[in-house]
Amino acid sequence: SAVISQKPSRDICQRGTSLTIQCQVDSQVTMMFWYRQQPGQSLTLIATANQGSEATYESGFVIDKFPISRPNLTFSTLTVSNMSPEDSSIYLCSAEVGGVLGNTIYFGEGSWLTVV
Amino acid sequence: GNSVTQMEGPVTLSEEAFLTINCTYTATGYPSLFWYVQYPGEGLQLLLKATKADDKGSNKGFEATYRKETTSFHLEKGSVQVSDSAVYFCALIYQAGTALIFGKGTTLSVSS
Numbered sequence: 001s002a003v004i005s006q007k008p009s010r011d012i013c014q015r016g017t018s019l020t021i022q023c024q025v026d027s028q029v030t031m032m033f034w035y036r037q038q039p040g041q042s043l044t045l046i047a048t049a050n051q052g053s054e055a056t057y058e059s060g061f062v063i064d065k066f067p068i069s070r071p072n073l074t075f076s077t078l079t080v081s082n083m084s085p086e087d088s089s090i091y092l093c094s095a096e097v098g099g100v101l102g103n104t105i106y107f108g109e110g111s112w113l114t115v116v
Numbered sequence: 117g118n119s120v121t122q123m124e125g126p127v128t129l130s131e132e133a134f135l136t137i138n139c140t141y142t143a144t145g146y147p148s149l150f151w152y153v154q155y156p157g158e159g160l161q162l163l164l165k166a167t168k169a170d171d172k173g174s175n176k177g178f179e180a181t182y183r184k185e186t187t188s189f190h191l192e193k194g195s196v197q198v199s200d201s202a203v204y205f206c207a208l209i210y211q212a213g214t215a216l217i218f219g220k221g222t223t224l225s226v227s228s
Contacts, residue, residue, distance in 0.1 A: 006159075030213070031213055033215045033216075041220075041221075042205065042218045042219065042220045042221050043160075043205070043216075043218050045215045045216075048214075048215055090159075092159060092160065094160075094216075096212070096213070098212070102148050102165070102167035102212075103148065103209065103212045104148075104150070104162060104165060105150075105162075105209065105215075105216050106162060107152075107159050107160040107161070107162075108159055109158060109159040110158075110159035110160075
């Protein structure tokens with residue numbers, strides 16, 4: 001298994017500002033994933049962050065709005081830029097961990113952002 | 117393409133009732149299947165998983181069996197508790213190195 005820590009856990013942000021979410025994994029992992037969960041909805045994949053390469057973004061998400069860093073095998077950041085109230089969501093970091101019973105993806109506790 | 121379909125919620129049960137949450141999938145190859153749970157105000161926790169046909173995942177009294185012939189992975193629990201009230205997500209990975217594909221989630225509410 002893996003323990004994934006996210007910071008901040010919650011924040012209230014002003015419209016037009018940017019916020020960086022940090023994600024720390026307690027073991028080395030190759031693949032990390034960032035998701036957004038809007039209120040009452042399922043999870044939507046923002047991007048895949050593979051260490052040593054540029055993040056791969058899903059349709060509807062762009063690097064200028066959601067820049068991602070992946071400096072090493074245990075850490076990643078997601079920035080939500082120029083925020084608007086529509087960006088109020090839970091942002092979840094996750095990591096793929098291999099094992100004898102196959103790969104599993106574990107999640108952090110999420111960063112609950114409210115934009116006012 | 118690859119997708120997961122869950123039964124619509126909310127599901128409302130009395131304590132000690134039997135729970136079934138249906139999940140079916142469409143995938144190329146041989147996906148791994150998962151159930152995650154999200155308690156109010158929290159992130160996602162892995163509940164159980166199965167990686168090949170006929171595997172049964174189990175945890176905390178919950179069970180799900182990987183049925184390739186019906187492309188299903190239904191979640192069951194024999195006797196639910198109030199503390200099981202949460203949102204349950206069925207998901208798959210169709211190959212290593214790819215992201216989870218989620219169903220829409222099913223809200224379970226258990227009353228005493």
